[in-house]
Amino acid sequence: MNIGEAARASGMSAKMIRHYEGIGLIRPGTRTFSGYRQYAERDVHLLRFIRRARDLGFSLEQIGQLLSLWDDPERASADVKRLAQTHIADLDARIAALTDMRATLVALVRACHGDHRPDCPILQGLAAPR
Amino acid sequence: MNIGEAARASGMSAKMIRHYEGIGLIRPGTRTFSGYRQYAERDVHLLRFIRRARDLGFSLEQIGQLLSLWDDPERASADVKRLAQTHIADLDARIAALTDMRATLVALVRACHGDHRPDCPILQGLAAPR
DNA sequence: CTTGACTCTCCCATGATGGGAAGGTTTACG
DNA sequence: CGTAAACCTTCCCATCATGGGAGAGTCAAG
Numbered sequence: 001m002n003i004g005e006a007a008r009a010s011g012m013s014a015k016m017i018r019h020y021e022g023i024g025l026i027r028p029g030t031r032t033f034s035g036y037r038q039y040a041e042r043d044v045h046l047l048r049f050i051r052r053a054r055d056l057g058f059s060l061e062q063i064g065q066l067l068s069l070w071d072d073p074e075r076a077s078a079d080v081k082r083l084a085q086t087h088i089a090d091l092d093a094r095i096a097a098l099t100d101m102r103a104t105l106v107a108l109v110r111a112c113h114g115d116h117r118p119d120c121p122i123l124q125g126l127a128a129p130r
Numbered sequence: 131m132n133i134g135e136a137a138r139a140s141g142m143s144a145k146m147i148r149h150y151e152g153i154g155l156i157r158p159g160t161r162t163f164s165g166y167r168q169y170a171e172r173d174v175h176l177l178r179f180i181r182r183a184r185d186l187g188f189s190l191e192q193i194g195q196l197l198s199l200w201d202d203p204e205r206a207s208a209d210v211k212r213l214a215q216t217h218i219a220d221l222d223a224r225i226a227a228l229t230d231m232r233a234t235l236v237a238l239v240r241a242c243h244g245d246h247r248p249d250c251p252i253l254q255g256l257a258a259p260r
Numbered sequence: 261c262t263t264g265a266c267t268c269t270c271c272c273a274t275g276a277t278g279g280g281a282a283g284g285t286t287t288a289c290g
Numbered sequence: 291c292g293t294a295a296a297c298c299t300t301c302c303c304a305t306c307a308t309g310g311g312a313g314a315g316t317c318a319a320g
Contacts, residue, residue, distance in 0.1 A: 002286095004297070014298085015278065034285055036298055045257070052256045057231045060276075070253050080252045081244035084235055091232045095225055101187045102221045105214055114211035122210045123200050126182045127175070134266065144267085145309065164316055166267060190307075 006039035010047030017047065025050070025064055058087060136169035140177030147177065155180070155194055188217055 007014040017037075020026045026046060030038045039047075049070065053063045065083060069075045104125075111121040137144040147167075150156045156176060160168045169177075179200065183193045195213055199205045241251035 002298070013278080016276080018300095019277075032285095032298095034298085035300095036285080049256050054276090055231070056235055056256075057228065066253070066256065069250075070257070073248055075248045075250070076246045077242055077248060077250035077252075078244040078246065080250045081239055081242045084239045084242070084252050088232060088235050088239065091228050091235070095228045095232065098187065098221050098225045098228070101185070102218060102225065105186055105218050105221070109211055109214045109218065112207055112211045112214070114208040116206045116208065118203055118205045118207060120199075120205070120207035120210045122207075122214050123196070126179050126186075126196065127200070132267070143309080146307080148269090149308075162316095164267085165269095166316080184307090 001039045001044075003037045003039065006037075006044055006047060009044045011051050012047060020050065020060070023060065025060055025067070056087075057091060062087065131169045131174075133167045133169065136167075136174055136177060139174045141181050142177060150180065150190070153190065155190055155197070186217075187221060192217065 001009070003014045003017055007017055010017075017026075021028055021037075026043075029043060032038060046067075049067070050063055053066055054060075058066065062083060066080070069080050069083075108122040108125045111125075113119075131139075133144045133147055137147055140147075147156075151158055151167075156173075159173060162168060176197075179197070180193055183196055184190075188196065192213060196210070199210050199213075238252045238255045241255075243249075
């Protein structure tokens with residue numbers, strides 16, 4: 001299977017697959033005589049694993065750690081769990097930050113009449129210390 | 131006032147101020163004979179405006195639009211409000227995406243006993259299509 | 261006059277991805 | 291068999307907002 005087909009099968013772009021290989025997230029696999037990368041079903045499995053981890057917001061570095069654990073029959077599930085919990089805490093922090101921004105903005109927007117006049121509490125709120 | 135003091139007074143780094151000038155977000159101001167940038171109180175005001183807008187998650191491009199409106203005595207507050215509402219919608223989308231990730235992860239983590247054994251529903255969940 | 265704290269510009273790095281150029285390969289069709 | 295389309299290769303550059311650091315110039319205090 002060529003890279004395009006592997007990309008379609010795993011739901012990512014060929015660019016991404018090459019990039020993942022370039023940064024060492026996945027190993028360089030076999031090539032045809034003319035230099036085309038070749039992928040088998042198990043490679044697609046791996047790529048799908050990566051894609052799902054990305055869908056859950058894991059960084060490529062974290063995914064590297066997840067892949068090590070995935071490969072390791074001696075792993076402790078506690079290690080995987082710890083990684084996931086760290087990531088949840090990270091998500092929580094980001095959600096909280098965005099939610100705070102949202103609340104402040106909503107308050108400003110609510111105070112703004114939003115008509116043709118220049119008077120605007122949103123700009124005032126940005127201009128003045130809170 | 132030199133750039134370092136302006137940076138401290140506005141809560142951003144000197145690097146950022148130079149960068150904002152470089153991309154045209156703020157105008158190049160006066161310089162001393164030897165080339166040092168000089169800032170006055172009103173410049174610090176502007177920088178603080180930018181900083182607060184960034185704290186609310188506006189992109190530098192959006193901040194450029196906000197600054198235009200800020201400068202324009204003929205502005206309609208409706209334009210400001212629209213910009214803010216667009217940004218709120220953007221925040222909502224990001225919050226929703228992160229919240230979805232979080233929920234999925236929490237479910238996986240809850241299923242994982244997290245001990246010394248290799249058996250791990252988190253890895254299984256990443257490996258199998260959902 | 262030296263030292264240390266500033267400032268200047270310029271280039272490079274981040275993280276994850278896309279765009280595109282210039283060139284080689286494979287496939288399908290007439 | 292020839293050619294065109296659809297692939298593939300590597301390499302470089304762009305994004306977004308920011309930081310790091312080199313190498314050089316400036317300023318103030320001791």
